[in-house]
Amino acid sequence: MTIDKIIIFSDMDGTFLDHSTYSYSKAMPAIRKIVKNKIPFVFCSSRVSHEMDIYYKKIKIRHPFISENGAAIFIPKGYFKFNFKHDYIKKGNKIIQFGTKYEKLRKVLVKIRKETGYNMKGFGDLTLKELSENAGISLKKARLAKKREFTEPFIILDGDINKIKKLIKKHGLNYTKGGRYHYIMGKNDKGKAVNTLKKLFKKEFGKITTIGLGDGQNDLPMLKNVDYGYQVKTYKGEYSYRNKAVIRINKIGPKGFNEAVLRHL
Template sequence: MNQNVATSAPFLVFTDLDGSLMEHDSYSMEAAKPALAELARRGVTPIFASSKTAVEIIAVQRASAITAPFICENGAAVYDSSGKILTAFGLPRASWLDAVHQLRERLSLRFTGFSDWPAERIAELTGLSEGDAGRARSREFTEPMIWQDTQANFQLFQSEIQKLSLTTLEGGRFISIQSQFDKGYAMKWWQARHNQPRPFLVALGDGPNDVSLLAAADAAVVIKSGKSDQLDPQGPATVIRTSIPGPAGWNDGIRQILNLLDSQQLLIY
């Protein structure tokens, strides 16, 4: 599966990682291997679009022998297959994190995030090894946090951070503080780099931070999760919902997409 994405590929596959291609708790891809092998046979390598940091994704790619461009931190930046940044859409976290902490103190809000925690605490919350937790802590554009205050104060917080050109985005485990970007915009940016006709886009995800990715695709696979019932991507002509979570659901979703393609029920223009 050590292949680069070819610009001549008939379609591109963009996928979330945690809870989608990877098990939510163990981070295993084992159950998705049959679909990954079939995609590789067809010359298609999945492009990761994750809330993970760039250094986390590079580590995942090395461990899985999947070499491709990727989208990190909920769409904040796009990297090429060598790990070189191509473009960034997000405001650097270093430019606004102090202001968010000052806001927390001024309004006496109760929330804590990655910048408050050592790697050991992140490992405890995520099930990652301490090494992987250290890579997860290396945020450039986002601040994942746990909200511990009231809903009314959360609305107040959202209103205040808008003045800093920031917003919040819910993920599988955490709420992300970030500027205005998303996975879907980053995916369309990558698609626009290809010559006409533009490649057909397949996207897979399981959580609220995947909605933009799914909505911007031509065919979307909503992978079953505790939050997947909330997802209603508007835009794709084809939306598949799996009855199985995690990489087993990912495997099933890709199988259904390929069956539709092979039977010419999912046309690539």
């Protein structure tokens, strides 16, 4: 009997990483099993590629990953045994792009701010020190976080989120909400990228079983496009949304990640 190859897709902040400390120590029992069993572990995050590289190096594995809310898939050269269509190659990765270029997103955000007079700031408006303090990260990590390619995270200090969402849509772009920030982006989402990568994994391994883990609303498209979609609790000890398509785990962040993954390993 053929055993399905397990593929794991996971959000980072608030799921694999603790929301406040960015520690993944509580997820390590599951990570050790993932490494031991050579299970493909795909980060699917709102973070940029440079940030995700760091965490793969820390846990000493290398797999494809999905950056900036499904904007691009990064696949290490030679990872799959076959050739596949990709848009370009960068730093040893074949990249499949779905997202809209950052420069366009910035222009739209600035235009909306001028039209409405709302007090809202994107990463492009924040200094390294401001971003470091707002996100609770070092200046070095803030510098990496600002290297956006396909999404612009922003904060709203004063303004009507529903009106902002309508204006973003009017410009032909999409809005989503993560665990910490609002995002303006193109027509990409985590689900589209996950489905594309699933097809490549199926071609490589044949039968696969897919697992997804997340905490925020932006994770829902990913969780709805895997066999087992797990929603962990946010740092506040609550669920950020309700949806019958997901399996709820009664633990916060990395603890929930650990419990869900170990159900399958």
